[in-house]
Amino acid sequence: MTPEVTKRQSKQKKKKPSPMYKLGSKLKDRATGRKEMVWAGITGIGSYVPPKVLTNDDLSKMVDTTDEWIVARTGISERHIAADTVLTSDLAVRAAKKALKSAGKNPEDVDMIIVTSASPDQIWPSTACHVQAKLGAVNASAFDLQAACAGFVYALTVGSQFVETRRAECVLVIGAETISRLVDWTDRGTCVLFGDAAGAVVLERVEFGYGFMASFTGADGTGADLLEVPADDKFIKMNGNEVYKFAARVSLDAATKALKQAGLHREDVDFFVPHQANARITEAAAKRLKLPPEKVVSNIVNYGNTSTASIPLALDELWRSGRLKYGNIVLTVGFGAGLTWGANVIRWAKKS
Numbered sequence: 584m585t586p587e588v589t590k591r592q593s594k595q596k597k598k599k600p601s602p603m604y605k606l607g608s609k610l611k612d613r614a615t616g617r618k619e620m621v622w623a624g625i626t627g628i629g630s631y632v633p634p635k636v637l638t639n640d641d642l643s644k645m646v647d648t649t650d651e652w653i654v655a656r657t658g659i660s661e662r663h664i665a666a667d668t669v670l671t672s673d674l675a676v677r678a679a680k681k682a683l684k685s686a687g688k689n690p691e692d693v694d695m696i697i698v699t700s701a702s703p704d705q706i707w708p709s710t711a712c713h714v715q716a717k718l719g720a721v722n723a724s725a726f727d728l729q730a731a732c733a734g735f736v737y738a739l740t741v742g743s744q745f746v747e748t749r750r751a752e753c754v755l756v757i758g759a760e761t762i763s764r765l766v767d768w769t770d771r772g773t774c775v776l777f778g779d780a781a782g783a784v785v786l787e788r789v790e791f792g793y794g795f796m797a798s799f800t801g802a803d804g805t806g807a808d809l810l811e812v813p814a815d816d817k818f819i820k821m822n823g824n825e826v827y828k829f830a831a832r833v834s835l836d837a838a839t840k841a842l843k844q845a846g847l848h849r850e851d852v853d854f855f856v857p858h859q860a861n862a863r864i865t866e867a868a869a870k871r872l873k874l875p876p877e878k879v880v881s882n883i884v885n886y887g888n889t890s891t892a893s894i895p896l897a898l899d900e901l902w903r904s905g906r907l908k909y910g911n912i913v914l915t916v917g918f919g920a921g922l923t924w925g926a927n928v929i930r931w932a933k934k935s
């Protein structure tokens with residue numbers, strides 16, 4: 584944590600305690616009888632992208648488009664595509680193994696697996712159950728959480744609460760996609776956008792005041808037809824202009840609400856890790872939040888929109904770059920079909 588942040592936050596805490604601190608002061612630890620609440624945080628992280636790369640030039644041979652158009656309108660240069668034989672659960676397991684390793688955990692240590700995916704293996708059983716079997720996480724319950732591209736923010740919100748309420752000690756949250764299979768490769772308005780990937784985090788108890796400081800989730804089902812895979816179709820249909828406006832609007836709204844809930848201000852944010860849907864949406868959101876470029880994490884250039892996997896993939900790259908330090912404030916923002924959106928404020932608790 585930077586000295587400025589410490590100073591500012593301690594002042595805020597004295598002036599107006601955040602709801603989390605207020606709640607914490609009233610709760611007693613059931614085991615010790617001491618007045619303290621459990622804080623959940625990310626203690627391990629990992630990601631995986633399939634090796635096959637599809638460049639903008641490759642796409643220009645498939646549909647009427649150009650590298651210049653795609654880069655200028657989206658910021659994307661290339662995306663990764665899973666082989667035909669690879670399932671979403673396979674990508675999820677690759678990312679999960681890395682996350683468990685980084686947390687120093689074995690599959691048997693996991694109490695719960697939450698998979699969020701816009702392109703699950705099948706309608707049911709859940710992809711999470713396939714992941715549980717492939718990992719050998721024999722002690723874990725498993726379920727899928729569906730909130731389209733906002734799924735990872737939703738899943739973090741749900742998973743962290745299982746740790747905070749002591750219903751689970753070790754929760755594996757995974758965002759995984761073979762979303763390229765839902766893409767109509769003759770529709771230039773959508774096929775240039777998406778890519779396959781997986782990202783995973785391990786959630787566990789962390790020291791008091793670290794980890795999840797606030798989470799916000801929202802939905803508006805009246806916008807369902809703006810971005811969907813229609814029930815009688817198998818491909819993504821999207822009103823790009825309307826989704827663009829929605830994404831820019833809710834990113835600011837979700838971030839502002841989550842920061843307020845955490846008792847923090849925009850300038851307290853060390854890293855902004857938004858859903859990577861379009862570099863222009865990320866830039867617009869960062870500008871409205873008055874965040875300088877060095878605090879904004881954007882890797883869409885290499886992966887496209889990987890839906891639920893985009894936030895953990897970006898967060899993992901940030902972590903592996905060595906820039907993310909113990910105590911840093913990370914703001915995630917997600918949005919997607921539903922319409923759904925949300926944000927998490929996380930004080931990074933993983934020791935380097």
Ligand SMILES: CC(C)(COP(=O)(O)OP(=O)(O)OC[C@H]1O[C@@H](n2cnc3c(N)ncnc32)[C@H](O)[C@@H]1OP(=O)(O)O)[C@@H](O)C(=O)NCCC(=O)NCCS
Pocket residue numbers: 647648649652653656657732771772773775810821823824826827830860861888918919920
């Ligand atoms: C899809 C998106 C990139 C389109 O960019 P845009 O600047 O809004 O472009 P428009 O849709 O207005 O189209 C402008 C022109 O480019 C054309 N165009 C669309 N896709 C094209 C492509 N891949 N290559 C070349 N031209 C293309 C359109 O046909 C249109 O041509 P016209 O003017 O002759 O009608 C943009 O709307 C977007 O990113 N929306 C959000 C999508 C998203 O994030 N979805 C997932 C959310 S989780």
